[in-house]
Amino acid sequence: MQTDIDDRPLFGIGLKVGSVVLLLGMASLIKVTADSVPVGQIVFFRSLFAIPVILGWLAWRGALREGLRTANPMGHLWRGLIGVTAMACIFTGLGLLPLPEVTAFTYASPILVTLFAALFLGERIRAWRISAVSIGFVGVIVMLWPRLGGASLGGDGPLDAATIGALVMVLAAVLMALATVTVRQLVHGESTGAIAFYFSLTCTLVALVTLPFGWVWPSATDLTCLILAGLLGGAGQILLTESFRHADAAVIAPFEYSSLVLSLAVGWFVFAEVPPLATLPGALMVILAGIIIVWREHVVKRVPRAPRPRVAP
Secondary structure (H helix, E strand, O other), X not given: OOOOOXXXXXXXXXXXXXXXXXXXXXXXXXXXXXXXXXXXXXXXXXXXXXXXXXXXXXXXXXOHHHHOOOOOHHHHHXXXXXXXXXXXXXXXXXXXXXXXXXXXXXOHXXXXXXXXXXXXXXXXXXXXXXXXXXXXXXXXXXXXXXXXXXXXXXXXXXXXXXXXXHHHHHHHHHHHHHHHHHHHHHOOOOXXXXXXXXXXXXXXXXXXXXXXXXXXXOOHHHHHHHHHHHXXXXXXXXXXXXXXXXOOHHHHHHHXXXXXXXXXXXHHHOOOOOOOOOHHHHHHHHHHHHXXXXXXXXXXXXXXXXXXXXXXX
8 A cells, every 4th residue: 555655755756757758758659659550459568568567666665465465356447447448549649649739638637537536436526626627628629629620520521530539539538537536446445556557457458359450460660669668658657656655746746747848849859740739728728727626635635624613502
């Protein structure tokens, strides 16, 4: 189980930024293979090669045996099925959209978590969060609008690749939010190691089901990228998990948005990609909404509520 915070915020921030870099590297490697390797096969490699990294981390902490114990296998299965579908959507989006645009769409997930937590977990949603969610939804529409306009939806022909990619990424954000809600339920009785391990195991097994649907023998370059993507994904998840051991979530969470700057740089210099002009202002609106939610959650947790005055009989 997760230990108490040891109050080293700078170290925690460093781990968080490190996780952002590793996970962006994973996404970039996957994008390299997206045109030549089926999505199901990419999911398989990404998940399979994350497993030894997770097991090595647990062994290093001396928690290999107890870290894999579970009392809720069906909860892990449900989280894995949602998560593997979200992963497949994201990898599909990477093949159809510029890297910064894919990154920006994933920022909608924390906004949706607020809604789903209220619907499924009974968490209260107050005026601040409602305002933030509204800003976030407007930001998503701003990002989505260029992909849904003009000939994309107006004609009788099939949707173009970018439109499909944008719609798939909206679905990915919804599924990521649902997966986060399931994790919130799992953490009450399951260790972080178990959640990470059984997620990767479920994704690996589910991805194998796609084997009859056109797997290919990858080139040496693609195979190297796929293996490295799995290793970076596992390592990035570990750094992300460890970052929350050293600082409060409200301190660490905003650094997730550093991935937008990095993805813009990688997209421009590595893939020669330029996202639509609406991506940046839309993403900034979603980022603002996310920061408001994190800040408000931090304030609510830190500030005790004043007791209600007694009414005289």
